[in-house]
Amino acid sequence: MALSGMRGLSVFISDIRNCQNKEQERLRVDKELGNVRTRFKNEKGLTHYEKKKYVWKMLYIYMLGYDVDFGHMEAVSLISAPKYPEKQVGYIVTSCLLNENHDFLRLAINAVRNDIIGRNETFQCLALTLVGNIGGREFAESLAPDVQKLLISSSCRPLVRKKAALCLLRLFRKNPDVVNADSWSDWMAQILDERDLGVLTSSMSLLVALVSNNHEAYWSSLPKCVRILERLARNQDVPQEYTYYGIPSPWLQVKTMRALQYFPTIEDPNTRRSLFEVLQRILMGTDVVKNVNKNNASHAVLFEALSLVMHLDAEKEMMSQCVALLGKFIAVREPNIRYLGLENMTRMLMMTDVQDIIKRHQAQIVTSLKDPDISIRRRALDLLYGMCDVSNAKDIVEELLQYLSSADFAMREELSLKIAILAEKFAPDLSWYVDVILQLIDKAGEFVSDDIWFRVVQFVTNNEDLQPYAALKAKEYLDKPAIHETMVRVSAYILGEYSHILARRPGCSPKEIFSCIHEKLPTVSTSTIPILLSTYAKILMHTQPDPDLQNQIWAIFRKYESCIDVEIQQRAVEYLELSKKGAVLRDVLAEMPKFPERQSALIKKAVETEADTADQSAIKLRAQQQTSNALVVTNQHLTNGSPPVNQLGLVKIPTMSNVDHSSADEGVTQANGTLTVVDPQPSSTPSPDLLGDLLSPLAIEGPPAGGNQVDTNLVSDAKGAPMPPEALALAPVEEQTNTVQPIGNIAERFHALCLKDSGVLYEDPYIQIGIKAEWRAHHGRLVLFWGNKNTAPLVSVRAIVLPPTHLKMELSLVPETIPPRAQVQCPLEVINLLPSRDLAVLDFSYMFGTHAVNVKLRLPAVLNKFLQPITVTAEEFFLQWRSLSGPPLKLQEVVRGVRPMPLLEMTNLFSSLQLMVCPGLDPNTNNLVVSTTFYSESTRAMLCLIRIETDPADRTQLRMTVASGDPTLTFELKEFIKEQLVSIPTTAPRPATPTPSQPRAASPPPAASDPGALLAGLL
Structure with a gap:
């Protein structure tokens, strides 16, 4: 900055630099701010020159990091100064101190507009710079038309038009509606005829932004872009000042090819032929030279041309030429060029008919795995992973296994995962697959995730022919003196299931198998000991009576009977008792059933692992390829x-x-x-009837007095309209005209989330919405995970939670745009105010390309989320039960249409609903007594008691009695439990919730001949 004639500013800067500490600097700044504030109060006596000096001081103080809360008006007023030095200060300081929402900017709009439409080109450039730096809605609405006029004006100098183009680009990025595509497309095409390369380069930046937003309106610009490339690359009609190391305006070439990539195709054959001639010239004329700067410029143009060739899906000859050129680049010494060569070759894997050509460079790609630069090693790994198929899988997997020993620790987990996926997909036979996975675990056990060894266990379990070979290989690895704990786990599991197959082989007797496994026991952690105990039990099960081996295994079980780890202790105790029962042990520890055929979770994990990388083509390719022979074979006779x-x-x-x-x-x-x-059959020995007829089963009565129909599992929407249960988690949106269909059953996802706290709520080809929740008393905290599954952003994202009256919910702001392959998290706070079964609705929408999706989903903030199971003693139960004498605090209903299920399954269902089954309170084996605590802001902790009486002769009906200290809670809990037990018809409407003063009629009292009549009086 010019300091001539401004001695005061120069002295102030010197004083600041001479301060010994921060405190001295702060005192000097406060003194100067006080002086400036005093001078501004006497503004009538200040000239523009004096204002300029004090405003410079304010800016310097602001740059030091101090807040400047005054003087903005003086800075804005300098914009109207007639002389350039004062006007320049006004524009600079205003740009630095004010943002687009500042009120003082409104005062400057007229002054800025006067400079833009004026004839002074210097003032025009100052004004355009300010508008471009600040942007904002008000500037865009007021000044965008004037900026557009400058850009298309033939009377303005190129310097002004360049700044106008960049200013308009900034305004468009902030407010896309400032440029009307219908009226601007013709002007844009006209601007592309400009001869000045400076204006053309700035205008091309604007065109890239415009076509990225809406390419349909700018088809007329496409042939003009091709002509620009012809002018630069073929004719080289470029002034010397726009030539960089002999390359004609590389920046304009890159931007032009980037704009062409936003158009889906080129229909005109002449235009397409001209473009491919230019691209051919670029591909043929680019080589590696010693000058680094020229390399950078030429390769920037080249790699953009490669992207355009892939986008246009050129003929095979040109694609082959591109691959050959990239093959030369991955062999040069310059690391940046090698990196770009590998990255673009990986992208080309998505093109058809070039995979075989890329395979010719496999040896050089493998060499890149040993490159000193980890970024190059990662790209080489991605490329090998993407180009692998049945023909070269053995060679690539073998190379990756060898590389695994020397790979960086940061890469080993990803490398192990990719080896496992390739081995699974392209295994020529399953024995090779087992060999690869066991070698993988042996070489990098610490970096092998559990999913990998789970997967090999699934293959072995589902393929009987593979079991002897897998057991023999597991025995060989266990014989090694030192192996990783993961190898101990998988080997012990396989030998526990299938070691009896090897009994006749030398060195594979049960005692020898037990010895080699037991040698590893002292070296493993507590998480592995349960697997080894299970293996010992299985070995014992398959062994002919051998007192010596039996005593050894029993001694181990007795040792761990008092282990502090509950899991180990329980296994030891139960296996010891079971092993003493002979045949029972064989029934209990029978061979594991075959696994159902399911898509591998390893590919999903690989996509998550690579979600942050720049290129996803290798992962996409793996997902698109068909599965190999190494499929999990399921038992078709189940x-x-x-x-x-x-x-x-x-x-x-x-x-x-x-x-x-x-x-x-x-x-x-x-x-x-x-x-x-768990045993689905109830105990065959009934509990003794200690109280005689007092606790005998109640007879199942007829329908309740009110003749009420079975309630349907409906939820009201935001307007109170009922939603049919077939919609379940999916609320109807208009006529459900969405062309994008969800993936999976939304109803099943919703029901699953009602019973657990994390999972996927919704998924379609473009987005996945997951939930993770924590519940404490009447408070809940849910985190919604919005995941973009594609390489293009999701825009116009909107999410609104429509809560029912009994829930207070607050959702954090959902971003309007979700970047490609990104996941955003949005916390949702929930407070339960009252007992109710009504559900909150998530109304969300987004745009992906031309697809507009709007869906309403029910959120799993259900009644059981605010329940907490509690165990009550018999004394506590009967005391509370008798104190709740009848309606509306105690309601009873005969429920018909119940899904038939054993009592044990019903017990498990209640447990998943946070309802505690209290054994021993009712010795009748056909009855269940249940307790829980309900939390809400109004009731706080409220004890709830439930009694379920079933009819052994007819499992489709039962009598249910619910009691609590709150009438609404009693009714809502009764209806909620009934909804879980009954197969609800889809046509019956949901009844309105009765008020506490008008409860639903209870079941009639039992007949006098009913042996449970006395119980009805006490309970």
């Missing part, structure tokens, strides 16, 4: 498609967490890394 279930009363069978068994299989649930297999 009843109803469900695997057989081991009969084991509440004993946990050891297996892996997160395996691909269907969790919906009857009697099987996952918990704490195990499959809990």
